[in-house]
Amino acid sequence: MMTPVTPTLRFEKALYRDGVTSIVAVDEVGRGALAGPVAVGMVVIDTGVKRIPPGLRDSKLLPEPVREALEPACRRWSLFHAVGLASAEEVDSLGIMRCLGLAGARALAALEEQGAEVRDSTLILDGNYDYLNPALMRPARVVTRIKADRDCASVAAASVIAKVHRDRLMIGHDVDYPGYGWVSNKGYSTPEHFAAIAELGPSALHRLTWLKDLATLDMPT
Template identity: 55%
Template sequence: MTVAQPRLTLERRLLREHALVIACDEVGRGALAGPVAVGAAVIDAPRSRKRIPQGLRDSKLVPEPRRAEVAARAASWVSASAVGWASSAEIDEIGIMRALGLASIRALADLRAHGVVPEDAIVLLDGNYDYITAAGANGLRVTPVIKADRDCASAAAASVIAKVARDALMTQLHDQLPAYNWARNKGYASPDHREAIREHGISAHHRASWSIADAPTLF
């Protein structure tokens, strides 16, 4: 099977009308434990003319042993990058879609702190729903694009940068609570994770509204 290679076709077109493209993509949306993370990667016209980093793909298509290396190349290639977070407690409180928006707003705020002006950009959001505007972001131009993380190199960069950051966090949390084997499953609903929840219950890092309410179907 041929693996799709991201390109810069859309970014170059958007940069004819906008000073910057900020690509955003989430990781951890479907996990039972840990935060959700949104990566943001900035591309300007000069960067869009540079060669796409070797091996850059949607993070789901990059083998785990190579992700950190690819993420480092992606971070060096883009003009700037950031990762925003929303905790499991926030997901329980406001729901996953609003939490994604919150994490996105935090990623954009981090970029702003490093000199990027999001209002000067067009935000290229992976997916078909603008959860950034829905979360209360004002003054931003957001364009959802289905499969942007597969087809657009900037979104692939955001994806792999966020994935490596979240995996590293889940590995750290594994050291605190090894029973759930988060170093391996990264908080997703793997058989070993479900079995650990049955045996030990949920932790403070679990999304209680998912792990308890959905227990009959998940476990």
């Protein structure tokens, strides 16, 4: 088994050396879920050398209890942090890529409401596609980086914060929409989740456009 990569601040420090004065790290969670919102997490870090929270990894590489324990340290480590959401209904209406941008724009607005000076920041975006700029009122300086959530400590912190935030929302919905197993699946594809959809039909949390091709699903009228 390969040892998980420990994220560092090497990429962030290289940006600072190139003249960047403020960094906002960005990562999304819930993109591939069948139900629930897509979430985009953002953290603002400063130019000083700060000790990375011990055990920090991309949220996908961490067991749920470890993420929960690490999330407060990620919030303390960042200057500002926010999570923006786009609902399942919006995903059905607008498509996932536009909703990633929408959720990102909401996270950026939340940072500004907290007092973060992000207008001239450089945004490190995990992946190879800039979904943010099409959704913003003014152009942003976006640097895309594949595996940024694995390699960049700031993006890994954004990943943990967003993942824990979304997971808690889905767990809370177990009372509102029981029977789907949100506590365990968080809206993602599992055999138990598919069985629940087949028995109960889709809930208000489901992305109906993502379910329409399931031949076994009895869609209500």
